[in-house]
Amino acid sequence: MEEGRPDSGPARGPRTIAYNVIEAAVALTAGTIASSSALVGFGLDSVVEVSSATVVAWQFSARDHAVREAREKAALRIIAVSFFALAAYVSVDAVRALAGDGEAERSVTGIALAALSLAIMPFLSAAQRRAGRELGSASAVADAKQTLLCTYLSAVLLVGLLLNALLGWSWADPVAALAIAVIAVKEGRDAWRGRGCCAPAAGAGGTACP
Numbered sequence: 001m002e003e004g005r006p007d008s009g010p011a012r013g014p015r016t017i018a019y020n021v022i023e024a025a026v027a028l029t030a031g032t033i034a035s036s037s038a039l040v041g042f043g044l045d046s047v048v049e050v051s052s053a054t055v056v057a058w059q060f061s062a063r064d065h066a067v068r069e070a071r072e073k074a075a076l077r078i079i080a081v082s083f084f085a086l087a088a089y090v091s092v093d094a095v096r097a098l099a100g101d102g103e104a105e106r107s108v109t110g111i112a113l114a115a116l117s118l119a120i121m122p123f124l125s126a127a128q129r130r131a132g133r134e135l136g137s138a139s140a141v142a143d144a145k146q147t148l149l150c151t152y153l154s155a156v157l158l159v160g161l162l163l164n165a166l167l168g169w170s171w172a173d174p175v176a177a178l179a180i181a182v183i184a185v186k187e188g189r190d191a192w193r194g195r196g197c198c199a200p201a202a203g204a205g206g207t208a209c210p
Helices: 014-034 037-060 065-098 108-135 138-167 172-192
Strands: none
Touching: 014 037, 014 108, 037 065, 037 108, 037 138, 037 172, 065 172, 108 138, 138 172
């Protein structure tokens, strides 16, 4: 971990995890109040991010290489299942909203949160991915991709919330939620297949990231 960059390691730093926890709480609360499927989905994604960081930290807590390698496989499975669960829940909620079961209201808090996340997450993901590649860890790279996913989700969420707030297009919210679900399925599939690190690391007995 580089000096002056406490969150650049494969497992997210305490400040980043704290941000994700706050982000989840704000998004879930605002989403529930506004009946926003997209905002609730974004909040759940933040919960998945914290879970992802936790399992990667668990993997790297092992001193023995063989144990760490075995834990990496388990970590990738946990990250993948978290993605799939997120996608399933958000999809069901979005379809219900499109079917007329509740209409999303304007959420200024959600718009501000999405804009803030869109500004922060790309830099954090790049630092995490670089650290994961240096360590040759697929689970660490998958964790970084989870952070990058948050950037995509922030953009989709922001567009959906703005369309609803400015033009009154309430359908834009569940459509944004479905887009979030599609992205989550793709990333879950990649994590399940162990993508991110695929070439043997020379002399390391592990894997190297592309």
